[in-house]
Structure formats: structure tokens, C-alpha cells
Amino acid sequence: MVERYRRGKQKTPLLGNHQKCWVWGRNVVLETLRVWNWPILELYCSDQLEPDEMEVVHVLAKQNDIAVHLEPGASLHKRCHSSEHQGYLAKMTAFPYAESLPLLTQIIESKKCPLLVICDAIQDPYNFGALIRSAEAFGVDGVFIGSTHQVGVTSLVARSSAGAVNHIPIARTEDLEEIINVAKRRGIQVLGTSASSGIPIFECDLKNPTALIIGNEGCGMRNSLCNHSDHLVRIPQHGEVSALNTAVSAGILFYEARRQQELQKQNLI
Incomplete structure (x- = not known):
């Protein structure tokens, strides 16, 4: 028989829910920009990104009419509480679930x-x-x-x-x-x-x-x-x-x- 998990009031938030307003990391941020199914509110990049990387960001940001904010890596770390941002950070809208x-x-x-x-x-x-x-x-x-x-x-x-x-x-x-x-x-x-x-x-x-x-x-x-x-x-x-x-x-x-x-x-x- 398949076990039933415990029901009842959820006492603590599920792992990751405290970070739900931010997405970080090169691949996921760039893919989110390209597709634009999940709109970005604010876009931050490290001021140490290579010129060719910044060119890609600016082209995608312009297509979606969003400004790019350049900050030191330490500032990005402070915003998302992670050192794994790779120089890319986005503040997101609520995820657009389908009906x-x-x-x-x-x-x-x-x-x-x-x-x-x-x-x-x-x-x-x-x-x-x-x-x-x-x-x-x-x-x-x-x-x-x-x-x-x-x-x-x-x-x-x-x-x-x-x-x-x-x-x-x-x-x-x-x-x-x-x-x-x-x-x-x-x-x-x-x-x-x-x-x-x-x-x-x-x-x-x-x-x-x-x-x-x-x-x-x-x-x-x-x-x-x-x-x-x-x-x-x-x-x-x-x-x-x-x-x-x-x-x-x-x-x-x-x-x-x-x-x-x-x-x-x-x-x-």
C-alpha cells in the first residue's frame, strides 16, 4: 500500500521559499531574459563581466525594455545571500502558473x-x-x-x-x-x-x-x-x-x- 504523508498545517516554509523573489546564475537569468515568459522586475549584473557577456545582456534587456544595473559582486551576494550568482541576478514577478x-x-x-x-x-x-x-x-x-x-x-x-x-x-x-x-x-x-x-x-x-x-x-x-x-x-x-x-x-x-x-x-x- 502506498503510504499517506502527514497532513495538517505546514509549520515551516518549504526549502527555497524564502528566496522566491530572486533568480541568480548565468544560465537561468539569460534563459529567463530570452524567453520572457516570467517577467523580470529588476536586473543586476556584476561590473566585472567580460565585454562580450555584457553585450549579450544588454541586447536581451533592450528587447524586453528593462534596465541593467551594474554592481560589484559583493553587492549581488548581499542581495541574494548566495555566492553562486556568477554575476547575474534578477528580481522576479510572481511565477506565471497556468490555469x-x-x-x-x-x-x-x-x-x-x-x-x-x-x-x-x-x-x-x-x-x-x-x-x-x-x-x-x-x-x-x-x-x-x-x-x-x-x-x-x-x-x-x-x-x-x-x-x-x-x-x-x-x-x-x-x-x-x-x-x-x-x-x-x-x-x-x-x-x-x-x-x-x-x-x-x-x-x-x-x-x-x-x-x-x-x-x-x-x-x-x-x-x-x-x-x-x-x-x-x-x-x-x-x-x-x-x-x-x-x-x-x-x-x-x-x-x-x-x-x-x-x-x-x-x-x-
């Missing part, structure tokens, strides 16, 4: 074989960011997260995703069960995941429209979501370590789904 049901409808109507991920109470921002990075790499069409017990898109998530949060739609909802039920009614198979029980993922037919539920790092999926799933799947393991990291597991699942779908396109399976 869950309209996003689900849009994906179903526009994609021939959609692949979705539903995150159930993933709390570590590094895990969540790495999951989003893998989801974007393997062409996942949308990420759906709950509004409680779930880390949102913060600075740490954005950095861990290497900027992938700018390229994949992420919706936040108060009712994941509604998303699951609507998806099932629209012909999407919903697969829950488990570390120890269920169908081995390599034996599961993933060639059809699929939504994968990724559970909490410690407790897995809630029983209620497990009961709404069409099947439970697992990743066979052969080593001594009992479970894979959440983001690693998700990456394997995404890859296998897209592998099967690509082979089907080539009439190989």
Missing part, C-alpha cells in the same frame, strides 16, 4: 499523444527543479502541482531546472484529483508510481496518452490519488539501495514513455 483545467484541455486538443506529469507533494526544490529539467528535455507537455505540501517555482527550483521552468507550462491547482478524473475522461491513462509494487515500467504500454503521478520523496503518493490511478508502475532495480531519487525516477519514466512513442511512430513496436 490547470484550461491547460489540460489545450494539451489534449493540440497534442496527438500527450505526456503529462502530476506532482504529489514534492517538497525539495532541487528535486522539483531537476524533475522539471528532465520533463522539458523529454518533451513532457505539462506539469501539474498541488497548492499545498508542494514546493512551488522558487529561485532554487528555477536554478535546479537550468531555466527549464521558462519552457514548460506549469499549473497549480487545489484539486489534483479533479485533474486526474478529467484526464481519464478525456482518454488519458493515469499511472501512479511506487518504489516497490506495480507493473514494471518496461512492461507497461506507454504509447497512448499518459499522465504520470510522481509522489512525495519520503512517503510516495497519497492513497486517494493511488485509488484514482488506472495502474501502479515501478522501476525495476538491481542494486542494494532501496529507492531512486525522485527526479532520477521521473527522468527514467519520461524517457521510457517517449522511447515507446518514438518507436511506435517508426512502426517498430
Whole structure:
């Protein structure tokens, strides 16, 4: 049986939420500037950046009509409380989450074989960011997260995703069960995941429209979501370590789904 994580009032903020107004690091800041899906309020760069680096920043900033503030590296460190800014720092607006049901409808109507991920109470921002990075790499069409017990898109998530949060739609909802039920009614198979029980993922037919539920790092999926799933799947393991990291597991699942779908396109399976 899949364990239920503890409910109740969340006493402490999830890791990374205290830094949610700032994004830093070369790759994520430049990618955010390029895409401009997540608008920047203020942009700061180190006054020690190389001229060619500053040229890239100024071109992107001009395209988005935002000023570039040059400051010593120590000042950037003071603003974001991190020495890993690499000379790039942005103060952000609130992350632009998509509306869950309209996003689900849009994906179903526009994609021939959609692949979705539903995150159930993933709390570590590094895990969540790495999951989003893998989801974007393997062409996942949308990420759906709950509004409680779930880390949102913060600075740490954005950095861990290497900027992938700018390229994949992420919706936040108060009712994941509604998303699951609507998806099932629209012909999407919903697969829950488990570390120890269920169908081995390599034996599961993933060639059809699929939504994968990724559970909490410690407790897995809630029983209620497990009961709404069409099947439970697992990743066979052969080593001594009992479970894979959440983001690693998700990456394997995404890859296998897209592998099967690509082979089907080539009439190989």
C-alpha cells in the first residue's frame, strides 16, 4: 500500500521559499531574459563581466525594455545571500502558473499523444527543479502541482531546472484529483508510481496518452490519488539501495514513455 504523508498545517516554509523573489546564475537569468515568459522586475549584473557577456545582456534587456544595473559582486551576494550568482541576478514577478483545467484541455486538443506529469507533494526544490529539467528535455507537455505540501517555482527550483521552468507550462491547482478524473475522461491513462509494487515500467504500454503521478520523496503518493490511478508502475532495480531519487525516477519514466512513442511512430513496436 502506498503510504499517506502527514497532513495538517505546514509549520515551516518549504526549502527555497524564502528566496522566491530572486533568480541568480548565468544560465537561468539569460534563459529567463530570452524567453520572457516570467517577467523580470529588476536586473543586476556584476561590473566585472567580460565585454562580450555584457553585450549579450544588454541586447536581451533592450528587447524586453528593462534596465541593467551594474554592481560589484559583493553587492549581488548581499542581495541574494548566495555566492553562486556568477554575476547575474534578477528580481522576479510572481511565477506565471497556468490555469490547470484550461491547460489540460489545450494539451489534449493540440497534442496527438500527450505526456503529462502530476506532482504529489514534492517538497525539495532541487528535486522539483531537476524533475522539471528532465520533463522539458523529454518533451513532457505539462506539469501539474498541488497548492499545498508542494514546493512551488522558487529561485532554487528555477536554478535546479537550468531555466527549464521558462519552457514548460506549469499549473497549480487545489484539486489534483479533479485533474486526474478529467484526464481519464478525456482518454488519458493515469499511472501512479511506487518504489516497490506495480507493473514494471518496461512492461507497461506507454504509447497512448499518459499522465504520470510522481509522489512525495519520503512517503510516495497519497492513497486517494493511488485509488484514482488506472495502474501502479515501478522501476525495476538491481542494486542494494532501496529507492531512486525522485527526479532520477521521473527522468527514467519520461524517457521510457517517449522511447515507446518514438518507436511506435517508426512502426517498430
